[in-house]
Amino acid sequence: MNQTEIRDIVDEYLEESAQLVPILQDIHRKYGYLPEETLHHVAERLHIPLSRVYSVATFYGAFSLKPRGRHLISLCMGTACHLQGAPRLLHALKDKFKLEDGETSPDERFTLKVVNCLGTCALAPVVVVDGTYFDGMNPDKLLKALRRFE
Numbered sequence: 001m002n003q004t005e006i007r008d009i010v011d012e013y014l015e016e017s018a019q020l021v022p023i024l025q026d027i028h029r030k031y032g033y034l035p036e037e038t039l040h041h042v043a044e045r046l047h048i049p050l051s052r053v054y055s056v057a058t059f060y061g062a063f064s065l066k067p068r069g070r071h072l073i074s075l076c077m078g079t080a081c082h083l084q085g086a087p088r089l090l091h092a093l094k095d096k097f098k099l100e101d102g103e104t105s106p107d108e109r110f111t112l113k114v115v116n117c118l119g120t121c122a123l124a125p126v127v128v129v130d131g132t133y134f135d136g137m138n139p140d141k142l143l144k145a146l147r148r149f150e
């Protein structure tokens with residue numbers, strides 16, 4: 001076993017993974033999502049397989065491969081929130097804004113992400129909009145809270 005060769009292999013991956021996430025973050029910040037052609041470009045420039053770029057881009061929930069709405073709604077569907085009525089919140093969002101998990105409303109106002117736990121189970125059901133937590137939600141309270149997000 002040649003330790004230098006092993007180190008070189010490991011270093012290559014360390015360098016690549018250290019670069020790839022910040023690069024994707026910058027692209028995401030600029031465009032609001034990761035357009036497909038930018039992933040090809042990143043793979044080419046970093047000399048790594050496109051599949052690796054895609055695997056990172058799809059692994060992190062913060063990245064989106066589709067254009068996002070002006071506001072991101074994270075709806076918790078974890079056990080506590082589910083038991084406290086989160087499915088009714090999802091239904092209300094579908095009815096009012098035609099939102100499905102991972103989709104953007106036709107007016108590009110909201111993008112919905114269903115998540116498993118937001119870490120505040122005691123306050124279930126919980127919804128986060130652009131980083132602001134709304135707890136103890138019911139459909140009426142949620143729709144009212146969303147009015148401020150134009």
Ligand code: FES
Nearest residue numbers: 076078081118121
């Ligand atoms: S299950 Fe919803 S915050 Fe934990």
